Amino acid sequence: MSQAPFDIVVFGATSFVGQILSRYLLERYGAGGEVKWAIAGRSEAKLVTFKSGLGEAAADLPVIIADAGNEASLTEMCEQTRVVISTVGPYALYGEPLVQACVNSGTDYCDLTGEVQWIRKMIERYEEQAKKTGARIVHCCGFDSIPSDLGVYYLQQQAKAQFGEPCSTVKMRVKAAKGGLSGGTVASMINVTKEAVADPALRKELANPYSICPKDFRPARRQHNVKAAEYDEDFQAWTAPFVMGAINTRVVHRSNALQGAAYGQEFGYDEAVLTGKGLKGRAAALGVAAGLGGFLVAATIKPARWALEKFVLPKPGEGPTPKAQEEGFFDLRFVGISAKGEMIRTKVTGDRDPGYGSTGKMLGEAAICLAFDIDTPEKRPGGFWTPASLLGQKAIDRLVKNAGLRFELLENR
Numbered sequence: 001m002s003q004a005p006f007d008i009v010v011f012g013a014t015s016f017v018g019q020i021l022s023r024y025l026l027e028r029y030g031a032g033g034e035v036k037w038a039i040a041g042r043s044e045a046k047l048v049t050f051k052s053g054l055g056e057a058a059a060d061l062p063v064i065i066a067d068a069g070n071e072a073s074l075t076e077m078c079e080q081t082r083v084v085i086s087t088v089g090p091y092a093l094y095g096e097p098l099v100q101a102c103v104n105s106g107t108d109y110c111d112l113t114g115e116v117q118w119i120r121k122m123i124e125r126y127e128e129q130a131k132k133t134g135a136r137i138v139h140c141c142g143f144d145s146i147p148s149d150l151g152v153y154y155l156q157q158q159a160k161a162q163f164g165e166p167c168s169t170v171k172m173r174v175k176a177a178k179g180g181l182s183g184g185t186v187a188s189m190i191n192v193t194k195e196a197v198a199d200p201a202l203r204k205e206l207a208n209p210y211s212i213c214p215k216d217f218r219p220a221r222r223q224h225n226v227k228a229a230e231y232d233e234d235f236q237a238w239t240a241p242f243v244m245g246a247i248n249t250r251v252v253h254r255s256n257a258l259q260g261a262a263y264g265q266e267f268g269y270d271e272a273v274l275t276g277k278g279l280k281g282r283a284a285a286l287g288v289a290a291g292l293g294g295f296l297v298a299a300t301i302k303p304a305r306w307a308l309e310k311f312v313l314p315k316p317g318e319g320p321t322p323k324a325q326e327e328g329f330f331d332l333r334f335v336g337i338s339a340k341g342e343m344i345r346t347k348v349t350g351d352r353d354p355g356y357g358s359t360g361k362m363l364g365e366a367a368i369c370l371a372f373d374i375d376t377p378e379k380r381p382g383g384f385w386t387p388a389s390l391l392g393q394k395a396i397d398r399l400v401k402n403a404g405l406r407f408e409l410l411e412n413r
């Protein structure tokens with residue numbers, strides 16, 4: 001066991017989502033108790049103000065100063081902890097030096113990135129070194145992609161128990177969700193759009209469903225992708241594209257590959273939003289598809305992007321109100337079909353706003369799971385993992401017990 005004084009350090013504790021996460025850790029685990037954790041960031045003044053706003057309960061919460069652009073400060077921070085959580089994004093702009101510092105020092109790491117092109121670069125550049133030092137890196141520990149990745153993992157465990165085999169096709173459909181966007185998420189979305197406009201190779205890479213799978217993984221299936229309004233027979237309803245599908249599907253395929261193709265070499269997975277039945281459902285699906293298309297087009301055109309950033313979208317540090325976070329929720333439905341034609345239905349639900357109220361809890365529990373439930377690197381080696389492939393059932397147990405998530409079997413036949 002490492003001699004580091006802390007189990008967890010929250011880097012970016014003053015970010016919109018970092019504050020939610022830090023409040024969650026304080027409420028659930030206290031400060032200076034069984035879980036030894038600290039808050040970190042670039043601005044001492046901001047961290048101290050945030051800490052004093054947390055009240056007496058945070059009196060024993062240590063503060064670490066580290067800057068994403070200062071390697072020495074990041075290394076010093078990593079040496080003080082077993083796990084670093086980072087909410088400093090856009091990750092493609094600020095995230096690499098910290099991943100490098102964690103990998104070099106053998107420190108475990110988790111974050112909230114949904115920037116698939118950046119994840120691929122990090123794997124390419126640092127996986128070999130992470131295997132040597134024992135650092136376990138787990139990206140995508142928020143709404144993208146924990147519910148999808150662990151939702152598929154859960155469905156496949158049920159399928160194996162009921163049918164003796166995994167499902168070769170799984171679909172996730174967003175039945176309902178209520179939540180908002182923060183400035184950090186908007187900045188990340190705009191940044192990836194800007195990068196894609198400037199680079200045709202990146203556009204090709206973003207279209208590849210296996211882009212973050214290991215190079216030696218040989219998938220044997222062309223993936224379906226819901227790109228427009230589509231009727232779904234399995235749900236007897238219309239569907240529209242789901243904006244997070246572009247990252248979630250990639251994470252789920254990497255999970256399959258890292259578990260030795262546990263879902264099958266011919267595994268197919270797609271995501272979409274359910275918009276209802278009949279003409280109303282069709283009109284809603286067309287509306288969602290057009291709205292998403294419109295946003296992406298606007299984000300690629302400089303003046304429209306400027307107007308979006310200036311007048312419409314939240315700025316860095318801004319996001320949904322506490323009331324909106326409290327009132328938010330999500331309800332995701334999964335259907336799986338085995339090669340023999342058996343069908344299974346499951347659902348994953350969560351309380352609070354998916355991207356913030358719930359994401360803060362998911363990220364906190366992923367880090368706690370990494371720090372306390374996962375074997376040492378001798379048994380679970382360093383490398384770039386996914387939530388399902390490294391944390392699996394242990395994370396599901398924690399999320400259900402502590403974080404307002406539920407994983408349920410609805411039907412199998």
Ligand SMILES: NC(=O)c1ccc[n+]([C@@H]2O[C@H](COP(=O)([O-])OP(=O)(O)OC[C@H]3O[C@@H](n4cnc5c(N)ncnc54)[C@H](OP(=O)(O)O)[C@@H]3O)[C@@H](O)[C@H]2O)c1
Pocket residue numbers: 012013014015016017018041042043046066067068069087088089090091094112113114140141142143144145182183184185186188189315316317318319354355356359
């Ligand atoms: N996967 C999901 O479900 C999900 C959900 C929510 C958010 N996210 C992602 O999480 C990230 C954070 O989002 P947010 O809305 O919380 O962002 P935010 O409020 O804009 O905060 C960004 C943070 O980065 C820090 N920062 C910037 N440059 C830094 C540097 N050089 N050194 C140290 N810290 C630096 C800022 O520090 P200061 O506080 O000192 O300014 C701030 O704390 C984004 O990438 C977003 O896309 C993902």
